[in-house]
């Protein structure tokens with residue numbers, strides 16, 4: 001168990017989740033609503049709204065659960081998210097560490113192009129290409145947020161600390177060169193096949209046994225091939241660890257062996 005005499009710590013994290021997702025006064029867009037209605041309410045709430053993260057609350061709960069486990073079990077390593085948009089999930093990682101006084105012992109890696117999703121290859125990934133042209137770019141601004149905007153968001157929450165490291169660039173360039181040692185939490189949220197594969201190929205071997213691999217879009221198959229990338233990687237590495245669904249989209253597993 002985490003030793004923490006500060007009884008406000010769970011309250012702080014719960015409030016922070018609501019602020020980051022803009023659900024203190026507003027509701028999350030209903031995923032029950034039909035396609036077009038959902039797209040509109042999603043764009044209104046997140047892209048044009050004040051939310052700092054696209055994650056539903058249940059995925060923040062999952063992230064908190066994974067961070068609590070690795071800290072409680074003494075699993076070595078930093079935390080990383082690849083694909084951060086306005087920074088909500090990585091801000092939450094840093095809030096978690098700082099509220100427990102652990103910011104000296106673990107770093108938070110913030111990896112993004114800071115210029116939005118790349119255009120998928122039309123021939124290799126036609127589903128993603130179509131979604132990019134018809135939905136992601138025109139309606140969701142290709143999930144673009146600049147480095148300065150993300151840093152300002154960290155600063156807003158008093159969490160822009162020296163242990164937060166920004167990795168700017170396309171994952172295929174930034175991740176192999178990054179001076180990352182061991183990782184305890186890897187959160188992949190780059191949406192597309194190549195972005196997911198770049199994260200898996202470059203980070204899986206750095207993930208400690210007992211650490212967590214979280215794949216935000218694993219359950220999606222109408223607009224991304226994230227699941228195919230993950231399934232192919234798991235098969236190629238003979239990974240049998242149970243993949244648990246957080247909701248209909250996000251999946252994760254706990255690494256049991258190197």
Ligand SMILES: C[S@@+](CC[C@H](N)C(=O)[O-])C[C@H]1O[C@@H](n2cnc3c(N)ncnc32)[C@H](O)[C@@H]1O
Nearest residue numbers: 053054083084085089113116170171189190195
């Ligand atoms: C869906 S958003 C991430 C949402 C975020 N995790 C949150 O908490 O709201 C996807 C992000 O991935 C980034 N991205 C996708 N593919 C990338 C790549 N290959 N290299 C760098 N950044 C990438 C985009 O710039 C965008 O910020």
